[in-house]
Amino acid sequence: MFQKNSITLITSFFLAFFGLSQDLEKDFEQIVQKMDSARSIMIDVSVKAYNRKGGQAIYSTKASVIKMEESSKSILGELEILMTPEYDLKIDHEEKAILILKKQDVSKQDLPNFDDLDMKKLRKYFESDESDVKPKIKLISNEGGIKKYSITNVPDIFEMQIHLNSKTNKLLKLSYEYGNSNSKGQYVVLNYSKFDYDLDQSKEFDLTNYFTIDGGEYVLNKRLVGYKIFTER
Numbered sequence: 058m059f060q061k062n063s064i065t066l067i068t069s070f071f072l073a074f075f076g077l078s079q080d081l082e083k084d085f086e087q088i089v090q091k092m093d094s095a096r097s098i099m100i101d102v103s104v105k106a107y108n109r110k111g112g113q114a115i116y117s118t119k120a121s122v123i124k125m126e127e128s129s130k131s132i133l134g135e136l137e138i139l140m141t142p143e144y145d146l147k148i149d150h151e152e153k154a155i156l157i158l159k160k161q162d163v164s165k166q167d168l169p170n171f172d173d174l175d176m177k178k179l180r181k182y183f184e185s186d187e188s189d190v191k192p193k194i195k196l197i198s199n200e201g202g203i204k205k206y207s208i209t210n211v212p213d214i215f216e217m218q219i220h221l222n223s224k225t226n227k228l229l230k231l232s233y234e235y236g237n238s239n240s241k242g243q244y245v246v247l248n249y250s251k252f253d254y255d256l257d258q259s260k261e262f263d264l265t266n267y268f269t270i271d272g273g274e275y276v277l278n279k280r281l282v283g284y285k286i287f288t289e290r
Contacts, residue, residue, distance in 0.1 A: 106246075
């Protein structure tokens with residue numbers, strides 16, 4: 058469960074307005090405005106999960122998200138997804154396989170369903186069917202614009218903590234502990250080592266880093282030699 062939620066939180070966090078804390082909502086709004094106005098965004102994050110807070114590490118991986126105009130690239134562990142106006146690629150480096158879809162040759166429903174920076178989705182994570190159950194948000198500290206928030210009363214989450222830089226409009230750290238007041242579960246920490254705006258990321262979307270076409274056939278870049286090519290889902 059923590060892997061699925063970690064991915065969601067990495068890619069979907071920043072447009073989730075709780076409407077409950079003016080401070081947190083304002084900070085998020087500033088981040089969203091910065092992301093909307095930026096020509097490009099690059100986020101690197103490490104994900105670690107423990108069997109309990111202060112306990113043994115049970116899972117660790119790194120992830121990144123890059124978006125530039127209409128193109129996006131995401132990496133989680135050994136899985137890499139690249140989406141450009143012409144092609145969608147899905148590369149499984151562990152299985153040594155690559156899926157290449159030319160958009161003009163496939164119907165929309167056949168394309169990978171990967172909402173790279175569709176960040177509104179996390180809103181429902183904090184919503185409840187019962188109107189009297191609402192997240193409780195508290196500003197724990199604010200040191201030179203580095204703010205730390207605590208969020209409780211979230212279904213299946215004992216506590217979530219958010220660290221952000223309100224001056225640079227960047228997320229720094231996110232941690233959450235599964236459970237409730239009676240029982241606590243796994244503890245997950247996401248550390249954002251990079252949160253860059255407006256850098257030239259065009260090289261990340263150069264398709265020759267993945268393949269060229271020779272005689273109507275895909276020829277993989279030398280770093281992908283030996284990978285099996287799929288052109289249909």
